[in-house]
Amino acid sequence: MYVCLATLPASAWQTPGPAVEEAPAATDLMEEDPFDAADLGEPMDDEGDASGADEPDEGEEQPEGDRAKGRVRRPLSRVRPLPIDMKLNRNLRIPPAPPFHMGREIAQTMHYTGAPWLVRESRQREEDCRMMLEALGVEPGQTVCDMGAGNGFYTLELARMVGPEGLVYAVDIQPEMLRMLSRRAAQEGLENIRLVLGSPIDPRLPVGEIDLVLCVDVYHEFSHPEAMLARIRESLSDDGKLVLVEFRGEDPAVPIKPLHKMTKAQVRSELEPAGFRVASEFDRLPWQHLLFFSAAPE
Ligand SMILES: C[S@@+](CC[C@H](N)C(=O)[O-])C[C@H]1O[C@@H](n2cnc3c(N)ncnc32)[C@H](O)[C@@H]1O
Numbered sequence: 001m002y003v004c005l006a007t008l009p010a011s012a013w014q015t016p017g018p019a020v021e022e023a024p025a026a027t028d029l030m031e032e033d034p035f036d037a038a039d040l041g042e043p044m045d046d047e048g049d050a051s052g053a054d055e056p057d058e059g060e061e062q063p064e065g066d067r068a069k070g071r072v073r074r075p076l077s078r079v080r081p082l083p084i085d086m087k088l089n090r091n092l093r094i095p096p097a098p099p100f101h102m103g104r105e106i107a108q109t110m111h112y113t114g115a116p117w118l119v120r121e122s123r124q125r126e127e128d129c130r131m132m133l134e135a136l137g138v139e140p141g142q143t144v145c146d147m148g149a150g151n152g153f154y155t156l157e158l159a160r161m162v163g164p165e166g167l168v169y170a171v172d173i174q175p176e177m178l179r180m181l182s183r184r185a186a187q188e189g190l191e192n193i194r195l196v197l198g199s200p201i202d203p204r205l206p207v208g209e210i211d212l213v214l215c216v217d218v219y220h221e222f223s224h225p226e227a228m229l230a231r232i233r234e235s236l237s238d239d240g241k242l243v244l245v246e247f248r249g250e251d252p253a254v255p256i257k258p259l260h261k262m263t264k265a266q267v268r269s270e271l272e273p274a275g276f277r278v279a280s281e282f283d284r285l286p287w288q289h290l291l292f293f294s295a296a297p298e
Contacts, residue, residue: 071188079186084178084195085204094201097223102270107220107259112176115151123153128286132216132245133157135282135290142211145169147203147232148218152181158214159190169205171198201227205235216245217288220262229274233295241279242293244271254287264289272296 099105123129133154138144140163146155149170158168170193172178178195185193196204200223205213213232222228232242247256249263267289268278276293283289 074187074189079183079189081179081182081186082191082193082195084175084182084197086175086197088197088199088204089202092199092202094199095224097200101225102266104220104262104266104270105259106223106225109173109221109223110150110217112151112174112180115177115180118150118153126286127288129153129157132285132288132290133161135284136161136212136214136243138162138212141165143167143169143209143237144212144214145171145203145205145210145235147171147213147215148173148221149181150177152184154214154216155181155193156185156188156190159185159193162192164192166192168193169196169210170194171196171203171205173198173200200224202231203228203235205231207234209237210235211237211240213240213242214245215243217247217260219244219267220246220260225270226274229271229276233275236295240295242271242276242295244291244293245285245288246291247288251287256287262289264291267291 097106138158138161140161142162143166144158144162146152146158146168149155149172152170155168155170159166162168170178170181172181175197178197181193182195185191185195198204213235219225236242244267246267247261248254249258249261249266254261264281268291271278271293275296275298277296279292279294281289281291
């Protein structure tokens with residue numbers, strides 16, 4: 001199923017290029033549909049109003065797992081959604097997106113109607129998300145960024161990991177993703193998250209402050225990778241790391257479409273000229289590469 005990104009509010013884009021005109025829903029990323037497409041959920045309104053579409057009933061049961069972990073999930077009608085910084089610089093001209101970057105075809109952005117796939121029950125079993133999070137080595141008090149946060153599958157966990165003294169910037173180019181995330185964060189009582197609407201060439205992060213920028217299944221979707229990498233590099237603190245998690249392109253057993261996978265060689269060949277060097281690699285995830293990059297000295 002292909003969904004046209006023309007459904008996005010025009011305000012989110014200045015000059016949409018080929019990479020954003022048509023976008024795959026999540027079911028198009030996998031070789032076999034992992035869930036019934038009827039489960040996609042309702043779209044959000046365009047006004048930044050975080051009440052509505054997927055609001056649970058007042059008396060909604062809290063999942064067993066959450067109760068066991070001591071997490072309190074509040075009914076949405078009783079919480080105030082976190083604010084979203086939507087102040088894009090409308091004067092910044094976004095060049096047309098090239099179809100290829102360094103010989104790699106750029107994948108289309110996953111449309112927000114595919115968001116339920118990001119929080120599917122099988123994700124832990126398939127991707128071992130817990131192991132990935134542990135491998136990050138995130139510490140309380142840190143400032144981290146979930147770049148291309150989607151509906152916040154990882155943002156909420158990162159917010160718990162950095163704790164009340166830390167901060168998570170959650171950046172995405174689709175306001176609808178951020179609205180879903182805003183509601184989910186508020187429902188779980190997490191306040192240490194700043195939601196930022198980015199543009200395809202600028203994630204609007206503070207300079208020199210981010211200890212870790214995490215991109216899970218995102219880098220291969222950047223329509224303007226060079227601009228994004230330059231801004232991310234500027235945002236890193238002295239020991240800051242950029243972490244890429246990408247489905248393994250070398251491994252035919254990973255049931256994801258080739259356009260949404262990357263080989264290690266591809267990742268390195270694109271990141272090194274952009275001023276990054278590999279700091280470490282973690283090779284134990286079932287489907288993905290986990291690569292840590294530092295900013296190389298100028
Ligand atoms: C496949 S989803 C992954 C979401 C999330 N990282 C996760 O693993 O659950 C990719 C997300 O990246 C976002 N994205 C694509 N290009 C982006 C950019 N230049 N800046 C910020 N977000 C971007 C998309 O809007 C989409 O929400």
